[in-house]
Each structure stands twice: as structure tokens, then as C-alpha cells.
Amino acid sequence: MANHPDAAKTGDLKLSSITKSFGDFLAVDDLDLVIPKGSFFALLGPSGCGKTTTLRMIAGLEEPTSGKIYLGDTDLTDTKSYRRPVNTVFQNYALFPHLTIFENVAFGLRRRGIKEVKESVEKVLALVELAHLRDRKPTQLSGGQQQRIAVARAIVNRPALLLLDEPLGALDLKLRRQMQIELKWIQTEVGITFVHVTHDQEEAMTMADTIAVMNEGRIEQLGSPADLYENPKTAFVANFLGQSNFIKGTVESTSGADQFVNLQGTRIAIPAARNSSTHKSLLVGIRPEKFRIHNVGDATTGNKLEGGVVTDISFVGVSTQYQVEMPWKQELMIFEQNDGGAPNLRKGDAVTLSWEPHFTFALDGDEDVKSGLAGVDGE
Amino acid sequence: MAFAHAGTATASKPGRAGMRIPYLLLLPGLLWLLLFFVLPLINLAETSTKTPIAGGETGAYEQTFRLQNYVDAFSENSAQFSRSFIYALLATVLALAISYPLAYAIAFKSGKYKNILLVLVIAPFFTSFLLRTIAWKQILGEEGPVISILRTFHLIGADTSITATALAVITGMTYNFLPFMTLPIYASLERIDPRLMEASGDLYANGLTTFRRVTFPLSMPGVVAGTLLTFIPAAGDYVNAQILGNPTTKMIGNVIDSRFFRIVDYPTAAALSFTLMAAILILITVYIRRAGTDELI
Numbered sequence: 001m002a003n004h005p006d007a008a009k010t011g012d013l014k015l016s017s018i019t020k021s022f023g024d025f026l027a028v029d030d031l032d033l034v035i036p037k038g039s040f041f042a043l044l045g046p047s048g049c050g051k052t053t054t055l056r057m058i059a060g061l062e063e064p065t066s067g068k069i070y071l072g073d074t075d076l077t078d079t080k081s082y083r084r085p086v087n088t089v090f091q092n093y094a095l096f097p098h099l100t101i102f103e104n105v106a107f108g109l110r111r112r113g114i115k116e117v118k119e120s121v122e123k124v125l126a127l128v129e130l131a132h133l134r135d136r137k138p139t140q141l142s143g144g145q146q147q148r149i150a151v152a153r154a155i156v157n158r159p160a161l162l163l164l165d166e167p168l169g170a171l172d173l174k175l176r177r178q179m180q181i182e183l184k185w186i187q188t189e190v191g192i193t194f195v196h197v198t199h200d201q202e203e204a205m206t207m208a209d210t211i212a213v214m215n216e217g218r219i220e221q222l223g224s225p226a227d228l229y230e231n232p233k234t235a236f237v238a239n240f241l242g243q244s245n246f247i248k249g250t251v252e253s254t255s256g257a258d259q260f261v262n263l264q265g266t267r268i269a270i271p272a273a274r275n276s277s278t279h280k281s282l283l284v285g286i287r288p289e290k291f292r293i294h295n296v297g298d299a300t301t302g303n304k305l306e307g308g309v310v311t312d313i314s315f316v317g318v319s320t321q322y323q324v325e326m327p328w329k330q331e332l333m334i335f336e337q338n339d340g341g342a343p344n345l346r347k348g349d350a351v352t353l354s355w356e357p358h359f360t361f362a363l364d365g366d367e368d369v370k371s372g373l374a375g376v377d378g379e
Numbered sequence: 380m381a382f383a384h385a386g387t388a389t390a391s392k393p394g395r396a397g398m399r400i401p402y403l404l405l406l407p408g409l410l411w412l413l414l415f416f417v418l419p420l421i422n423l424a425e426t427s428t429k430t431p432i433a434g435g436e437t438g439a440y441e442q443t444f445r446l447q448n449y450v451d452a453f454s455e456n457s458a459q460f461s462r463s464f465i466y467a468l469l470a471t472v473l474a475l476a477i478s479y480p481l482a483y484a485i486a487f488k489s490g491k492y493k494n495i496l497l498v499l500v501i502a503p504f505f506t507s508f509l510l511r512t513i514a515w516k517q518i519l520g521e522e523g524p525v526i527s528i529l530r531t532f533h534l535i536g537a538d539t540s541i542t543a544t545a546l547a548v549i550t551g552m553t554y555n556f557l558p559f560m561t562l563p564i565y566a567s568l569e570r571i572d573p574r575l576m577e578a579s580g581d582l583y584a585n586g587l588t589t590f591r592r593v594t595f596p597l598s599m600p601g602v603v604a605g606t607l608l609t610f611i612p613a614a615g616d617y618v619n620a621q622i623l624g625n626p627t628t629k630m631i632g633n634v635i636d637s638r639f640f641r642i643v644d645y646p647t648a649a650a651l652s653f654t655l656m657a658a659i660l661i662l663i664t665v666y667i668r669r670a671g672t673d674e675l676i
């Protein structure tokens with residue numbers, strides 16, 4: 001049977017100009033990616049962005065049209081799936097219905113002719129806290145239990161790399177939250193590199209150290225969850241991770257680390273480091289929760305926009321969401337925490353908006369502000 | 380409390396009416412079975428213990444509850460009985476050997492030709508069973524392609540023939556029951572989630588191991604259904620032996636046929652029918668227990 005090198009002997013996963021096309025459709029387009037050993041890495045994107053295809057190529061279930069896959073210094077590109085030190089947690093778990101939970105988990109060990117099957121299986125079943133179900137069949141388990149068995153079946157093999165294909169998609173919201181924490185814990189516990197594919201931005205942000213946002217077969221942006229959220233480089237990333245207000249503006253001047261931008265007639269400041277565009281015309285992005293809302297005439301700090309009129313208020317428990325129409329007929333979205341900091345407002349009230357300059361990000365003026373919006377709701 | 384009680388009472392009313400519907404739906408089928416299966420079976424059981432009326436005409440029998448009929452019927456025809464089961468077993472094994480790869484190819488490798496291939500599997504049903512068996516006689520016959528090919532390559536001597544042999548009977552049965560084997564196997568292969576095979580590959584099983592450990596076990600319900608659908612009618616078949624065989628390849632079906640319609644020995648024919656039925660029931664019960672398919676379905 002296929003023997004694979006110890007996980008400890010392997011290094012980073014490297015995808016080098018990977019391309020995959022199905023007929024005329026380009027699923028993955030000249031992708032370069034390094035996934036550091038031991039990290040929890042998420043491939044995030046809407047359906048059809050090529051994230052699952054990328055994962056399947058790493059698993060060896062799909063052959064790249066061109067490009068190379070390396071694990072450390074080993075070229076895995078032409079290695080059959082059953083010879084790769086890689087295991088997958090499949091979308092609907094793909095547990096073997098004819099085998100018991102114990103035999104499901106033992107499957108990989110038995111194929112590799114490993115001796116201490118019983119010991120290893122019991123250990124991993126204890127890790128996922130399902131040791132008492134060892135003699136059941138998969139259909140007798142709940143969704144959450146099946147999910148944990150699917151993880152156990154994969155990690156018992158101590159792969160260099162664990163691939164998770166939308167592993168929580170079939171679970172309800174509460175269970176999903178719980179499993180997110182559990183998976184993160186398991187990853188720290190076993191120290192295996194996790195590559196997680198998801199369309200759920202919240203899931204990716206909760207679990208991953210590094211997220212690669214994919215769109216149309218390419219990586220839009222790669223970084224830590226906070227980095228991607230606070231400083232998106234494209235409208236797609238800004239929209240796919242959370243919500244944004246985009247206002248058109250033009251660069252007036254740069255002085256040191258600050259740039260001054262004419263935002264629909266108002267001069268505002270942006271840290272130059274947060275402007276990913278070299279163009280004169282910009283799309284200035286401000287997240288709804290970064291805005292502060294004030295009565296006209298109140299003292300403000302930072303950047304300020306005047307002349308807003310409240311057009312809609314909705315109370316959502318932890319926060320209140322306001323729609324404010326600006327003099328240039330654009331509706332802005334503002335979230336205020338319900339901590340007593342915001343004034344009591346009603347529809348039709350005139351307001352002033354303010355925010356701190358370092359919460360601003362700026363994109364090329366010709367970016368499509370709607371890009372990535374369809375993905376927000378997921379599948 | 381009173382409210383709760385009233386609530387459950389009204390809730391159970393439509394439930395009770397709904398309970399009756401499944402039985403109503405079963406009714407036509409049950410009536411059909413009663414009329415065309417249970418009643419004839421009782422009649423047959425009754426016939427099986429009759430004896431000829433002394434001095435009566437041919438075909439005149441009276442009820443004497445003679446159970447010895449069964450012993451006589453079996454001991455006189457034990458050779459045909461065992462032949463029936465051996466032929467049926469061989470035909471089933473051959474059909475399985477041909478059908479499994481065929482069903483596998485249709486389920487996993489046929490792509491856009493899947494439906495065409497399925498129609499081709501069923502196509503023989505468009506002509507009569509008898510006609511197809513007679514066609515086999517032509518194919519295997521003296522002027523047929525099989526003999527001439529075998530003779531060309533000197534695989535058989537000039538005076539060897541295939542028709543009127545056990546081989547002809549078994550191949551005829553194999554051919555006739557192929558669709559009954561292929562379709563259930565195809566259906567259970569088709570139902571297997573392809574991700575299970577991927578998962579097996581992902582867990583270090585190569586193609587052959589994946590087949591042995593995942594695909595084949597998961598297709599067992601189809602294999603069991605197919606073998607039963609082939610073995611049971613094959614064990615009782617008499618058409619193939621009649622058309623493609625010779626007097627030494629007679630199966631129990633031929634004996635029952637001739638007892639009923641030529642010799643007019645109704646009691647023996649009925650006793651044979653019952654013995655055959657019992658033997659098949661015992662065999663398949665043991666088989667299903669062994670195959671353990673209840674866990675798979």
C-alpha cells in the first residue's frame with residue numbers, strides 16, 4: 001500500500017502557476033499560492049470561483065491543466081491521490097455507509113498497513129468525543145457527529161495536509177458555530193496544516209489565520225482576516241467580506257503619510273498606506289460600523305460629512321442601522337452600537353457623519369462597486 | 380387538561396382516516412394475489428395428494444390425502460431436480476460475470492451513451508422469450524456462426540455440435556436472464572455516491588482496493604436482487620431445456636410440463652411444483668441470510 005512520508009518531514013504547500021480548464025471554462029487561472037506549514041488557511045469565494053477545484057487538485061482528485069504542486073521540495077503534481085500525504089473532509093462527509101464508525105476511521109490506516117489501528121482509532125475518537133459511537137453505522141449519527149467522524153477519519157492518518165471542502169455547509173447555524181471553534185481547537189491540537197474551502201466569510205474569518213479570497217479562478221487578495229476586512233484592495237473583497245459604503249472622490253494632495261481627497265465637495269484625510277490606487281479618481285470605502293452619527297452642530301473628530309438626512313432606521317438588538325441620504329443623493333449605511341453613544345434620531349432628522357481617517361480605505365475609481373455583492377448571501 | 384384532551388382528540392381523527400388509505404391502496408393488489416395466486420395454490424395443494432380413481436378414465440382423480448405422492452415425485456425425479464439447480468446456478472454465475480462489468484460500465488463509464496445502453500439491455504424484451512430462444516438454436520446450430528468460427532480455429536472437431544447439449548441450455552438461460560441481472564446491479568451501482576470512491580482514494584486505497592472495499596460491498600443489494608431474479612426463474616425454466624437441450628438435459632420444469640400436459644398426471648405435477656417451490660424458498664432464505672443485505676439497504 002501507499003506509504004507517505006511523515007507529516008513532520010514535509011514543508012509548505014506550494015502551487016505554482018496552476019491552471020485548470022474544463023472545456024472552454026477556465027476554473028482556475030494561473031494561480032500561485034504558498035500555504036505555510038501548520039497554518040489554518042481558508043480559500044474563500046462565491047460558488048464557481050475555483051476554490052473547490054483548487055482543493056481537488058491539491059487532493060489529487062483533479063489534474064491541473066498546467067502548473068505544479070509542491071509539498072516542501074516534493075513535486076506532487078503527478079502523484080495519484082492515494083499516494084499523497086493529504087486527506088480530505090468531504091462536503092457531505094462521504095462516510096462509508098456499509099462500515100461502522102470504527103471501520104470508517106480505521107480505513108486509511110488499514111490501507112497503509114499500519115499496525116496499531118485500534119489504538120490510533122480510539123485515540124482520535126476520544127479527541128472528537130465520539131468513542132461511544134464506535135460500533136454504529138454512519139446513518140445512525142446526527143449531522144454534527146458525522147462531521148466530526150469525517151474529521152477523525154482524516155486526521156487519524158496524520159496527513160501533512162488536511163483539506164476541508166465546505167465542511168460545515170450542511171449543519172445548522174448553532175452547530176456550525178460550535179464546530180468552527182472545535183475545528184480550530186483540533187487544528188491547534190494536532191498541528192496539521194488545514195486548508196479550508198468555504199463561501200461563508202464569517203466562517204473563514206473565525207477559523208483561518210490566512211484567507212485567500214478567490215474570484216473567477218484568481219486570488220483577489222490574500223491576508224489575515226483583519227487585514228482583508230480593514231484594508232481590502234478591491235471592491236470584490238470589500239463587498240464579499242462585510243458591507244461597505246463607497247463614495248466617489250478625487251485626490252487633491254499628498255503630504256507625508258496623509259492624502260487629502262475631495263469627497264463630493266468635502267475635504268477628507270486618508271492615510272496614504274490605505275489607498276491601493278494610483279489613480280486620481282478614487283472609490284473611498286467606509287464600513288458602516290466605522291461611521292459615527294451626530295446631531296447637526298455636535299462636536300466631531302476625524303473626517304466629517306455634513307448634510308445627511310435619516311431615511312430609515314432599523315433596530316437589530318446589539319445595534320441600530322441607519323440609512324442616511326447625502327446631499328449628492330447617495331444612501332449611506334451606518335451601524336451604531338446600542339450603547340447610548342448615538343443620539344436619539346427619527347426619520348427625516350438632519351445629521352452629520354464622522355469617522356476616523358485610519359478607518360478609510362480607497363480603491364481605483366473604476367472598480368465595480370457591485371462586484372462580489374451576489375456572494376454575500378452565499379449559496 | 381380539558382383543552383389538551385380536546386386537542387388530541389381532534390388531531391387524531393384525520394390521522395385515523397389517513398391510516399386507512401395505505402390499506403385501501405393495497406386492496407387491488409391483495410385481491411389479485413388472492414384470486415390468481417393463493418386460490419390456485421390451495422387448489423394445487425389439494426391436487427397434490429390425490430390418487431387415480433380405480434378403473435376411472437385418464438385424468439380422473441380422487442382425494443385420498445396420499446403424502447407418499449411427494450416422496451415418489453421427488454425420488455423418481457431427483458436427477459432432474461439436481462440438474463435444475465446446477466444449471467440455474469451456472470447460468471446465474473455466468474450472468475453475474477457478464478452483467479457486473481456491463482452494469483459497472485453503464486453506471487460509471489458510459490457518459491452520454493448511458494440511456495442508449497440501458498435501452499439496449501432491455502431491447503431483447505421487445506421480442507418474445509420463445510422467439511429469442513429459438514434464435515439461439517440458429518446461432519448455435521450447424522450452419523450458425525458459433526460453430527463455424529470454432530471449427531475454423533479447430534477448437535472443436537468436425538462432428539461436435541453445441542445444440543442439444545447442456546452447454547446450449549445453460550448459455551440460453553444465461554442470455555435470457557441477463558437483463559434481470561444487469562438492471563438491479565446497475566441500479567445499485569448508480570446510486571453509489573461517487574464521493575465515496577473519491578474518499579476511498581483519498582484514504583490511500585488504489586482502484587482495485589476501492590472496488591473491493593467500497594464499490595462492490597455497496598452494490599451487494601443489486602447483486603443479491605439480480606441473482607435471485609435470475610436463479611429463481613432459471614431453476615423452474617423448461618423452455619431452454621426443451622428448445623436447446625436433449626432428453627438428458629431435462630430440467631424439473633420439463634418434468635412438470637410433461638406430467639401436467641402430456642401424461643395428465645396432475646397429482647405428481649402438483650407435488651413436484653410444491654417441492655420445487657419449497658426448495659427454492661429454503662435456498663434463497665439461506666442465501667439472503669448469508670449475504671446479509673438487510674444491513675446494506
